[in-house]
Amino acid sequence: MSTSLPGSPSFRPARSRSGRFSFFDLFRGSSSPSLTGKNRGKGYRAYNSTKSPRRWWYAGAIVFLLFIFVRYHRSTTPIDLDVPPTWEKLWQYEKDLPQHNLDLPFPEGRHGRYVYFENQIQRLGWNNQLNEVLMNTWLAYRSKRAYVFHHYWWKHEYYPWPRAKARGGKFWGKWPPITPANALLAGPSVGGPWGPGDDAPRSVNIEYFNKVCPKSERRIVNTNDVKPAIMWEAGDVIFDAWEKLLRDAPERCIVVQAASRKIDGYPQVFDLFLWGSDRILPLWEGFKNSPVSKYLGTSPIVKSAVDRNEYLFHPRGPRSSVPASNNPYDRMLAIHLRRGDYKEACMGLANWNSTFYSWNLLPELPDKFSTPPGYTWGKNTPENIEIYFEHCFPTDNFILEKIRSSRRDYINAAKPGEHRVLDVLFFLTNDKSGWVESLKEKFRQEGWYTIVTTHDLQLDQEQKEVGMVVDMELAMKAAVFIGNGWSSFTSNIVHRRMLDGKEPISTCFY
Numbered sequence: 001m002s003t004s005l006p007g008s009p010s011f012r013p014a015r016s017r018s019g020r021f022s023f024f025d026l027f028r029g030s031s032s033p034s035l036t037g038k039n040r041g042k043g044y045r046a047y048n049s050t051k052s053p054r055r056w057w058y059a060g061a062i063v064f065l066l067f068i069f070v071r072y073h074r075s076t077t078p079i080d081l082d083v084p085p086t087w088e089k090l091w092q093y094e095k096d097l098p099q100h101n102l103d104l105p106f107p108e109g110r111h112g113r114y115v116y117f118e119n120q121i122q123r124l125g126w127n128n129q130l131n132e133v134l135m136n137t138w139l140a141y142r143s144k145r146a147y148v149f150h151h152y153w154w155k156h157e158y159y160p161w162p163r164a165k166a167r168g169g170k171f172w173g174k175w176p177p178i179t180p181a182n183a184l185l186a187g188p189s190v191g192g193p194w195g196p197g198d199d200a201p202r203s204v205n206i207e208y209f210n211k212v213c214p215k216s217e218r219r220i221v222n223t224n225d226v227k228p229a230i231m232w233e234a235g236d237v238i239f240d241a242w243e244k245l246l247r248d249a250p251e252r253c254i255v256v257q258a259a260s261r262k263i264d265g266y267p268q269v270f271d272l273f274l275w276g277s278d279r280i281l282p283l284w285e286g287f288k289n290s291p292v293s294k295y296l297g298t299s300p301i302v303k304s305a306v307d308r309n310e311y312l313f314h315p316r317g318p319r320s321s322v323p324a325s326n327n328p329y330d331r332m333l334a335i336h337l338r339r340g341d342y343k344e345a346c347m348g349l350a351n352w353n354s355t356f357y358s359w360n361l362l363p364e365l366p367d368k369f370s371t372p373p374g375y376t377w378g379k380n381t382p383e384n385i386e387i388y389f390e391h392c393f394p395t396d397n398f399i400l401e402k403i404r405s406s407r408r409d410y411i412n413a414a415k416p417g418e419h420r421v422l423d424v425l426f427f428l429t430n431d432k433s434g435w436v437e438s439l440k441e442k443f444r445q446e447g448w449y450t451i452v453t454t455h456d457l458q459l460d461q462e463q464k465e466v467g468m469v470v471d472m473e474l475a476m477k478a479a480v481f482i483g484n485g486w487s488s489f490t491s492n493i494v495h496r497r498m499l500d501g502k503e504p505i506s507t508c509f510y
């Protein structure tokens with residue numbers, strides 16, 4: 001029997017069954033049929049100790065080609081920068097908030113009093129959540145308890161990236177994604193300080209709550225134990241009932257738990273039925289003047305996005321014939337064009353004969369919507385549905401007319417000697433069909449020189465994730481704002497505008 005050791009003159013690399021030489025054959029030295037019995041093991045030693053220039057030449061060539069391939073591939077595949085941020089620093093910031101310290105004296109620390117609204121709405125538009133964040137913070141404040149703030153859980157249809165890009169990879173990305181509350185807001189609702197001299201306990205995050213309030217020390221209050229008795233009362237009655245319960249309860253830690261959806265479809269303390277009706281209005285004065293509203297602020301991420309895009313709003317038309325402010329926001333009319341999923345939403349609003357939403361109902365604002373007669377339970381007449389659509393999903397001409405009349409009314413309301421110039425237009429929108437771009441041309445013909453839409457804003461990863469709040473901030477700053485009266489997005493802009501002292505005539509609805 002002849003031996004054929006690798007490296008010996010008679011050695012030929014083993015062949016695959018097809019008879020052709022394969023890559024793996026190169027390294028299959030010990031598979032030689034002669035390496036059996038007493039020779040076993042020698043082959044391996046021989047393989048390692050002998051040198052075959054041709055073998056090393058092959059291996060070197062393959063490694064070289066692989067190297068070239070990887071280098072080429074990496075240099076020709078662009079790095080995708082349009083991916084969600086990690087928020088690494090901001091998560092750490094929240095974790096390190098100074099109130100997250102068990103050793104702090106009462107009313108914080110291990111002896112402090114806390115309330116966690118576990119029933120707070122999640123996985124819905126940001127503004128449905130924001131309503132509750134703010135009102136629940138105020139309720140916690142009045143009850144002398146620290147508010148436990150949530151992270152923002154997205155309704156995934158609204159998330160600015162597809163699932164394949166969600167953090168964590170194609171298949172295991174976090175879904176629905178979450179955003180730190182401090183990316184969206186600033187102020188006491190997300191752990192910021194209360195006013196000077198105010199010793200109210202500061203808000204804490206859920207992770208700290210789990211530490212400071214172990215399960216054994218929690219009292220659970222189910223919403224069904226409280227809501228049925230006050231369900232259809234005015235907002236202030238509802239608020240007072242909860243305040244009394246939370247303030248008088250001797251337990252340090254309270255979790256407000258949602259009733260089963262079978263019993264209550266909206267098991268929140270301040271639920272959708274309240275926000276969508278004028279029963280919310282008795283809460284306005286107190287809420288507007290509360291420290292929650294007073295110290296509510298813009299997050300640094302949102303501020304940075306507004307600043308970097310401000311140049312887009314500098315007026316480009318001919319010099320104004322009357323003295324005009326250099327601040328572009330003093331010359332801006334912003335309109336919230338709520339589209340996309342709102343087509344179906346408007347049909348639902350029509351069929352439920354819905355009134356305007358929340359702060360959009362404030363009596364001092366100039367535009368009202370009276371629900372037309374003819375409605376029957378869950379269904380409206382075709383004529384009424386048309387009326388709803390006219391305002392809820394307006395046509396280009398309707399928008400054009402509304403912008404003309406709101407601009408006129410605002411300019412006519414100037415005080416003697418005051419000059420009002422409105423020559424910057426901002427369309428904030430969730431439209432992705434290209435429709436809003438087509439509006440630009442119409443308005444150019446109407447004499448507007450400076451027209452900017454949501455899509456013109458340049459945003460980095462973090463700014464893009466909070467893009468809806470960037471739009472809200474710009475609309476809050478605009479001299480005139482026109483919104484959709486049924487939208488919570490619009491209504492939270494109204495809240496900020498009223499806090500900012502904007503005249504009611506400058507806040508309109510189409």
Ligand SMILES: Nc1nc2c(ncn2[C@@H]2O[C@H](COP(=O)(O)OP(=O)(O)OP(=O)(O)O)[C@@H](O)[C@H]2O)c(=O)[nH]1
Pocket residue numbers: 124125126127128129158336337338339345428429430454467468469471486487488489490
């Ligand atoms: N950037 C941007 N996003 C918008 C705009 N309008 C709607 N969106 C997106 O759509 C979501 C709508 O949900 P909400 O914030 O709850 O607002 P809403 O208009 O009350 O919606 P409904 O609750 O369905 O009536 C927002 O949070 C954004 O993600 C807009 O003008 N600009």
Ligand SMILES: [Mg+2]
Pocket residue numbers: 124125126127128488
């Ligand atoms: Mg919503």
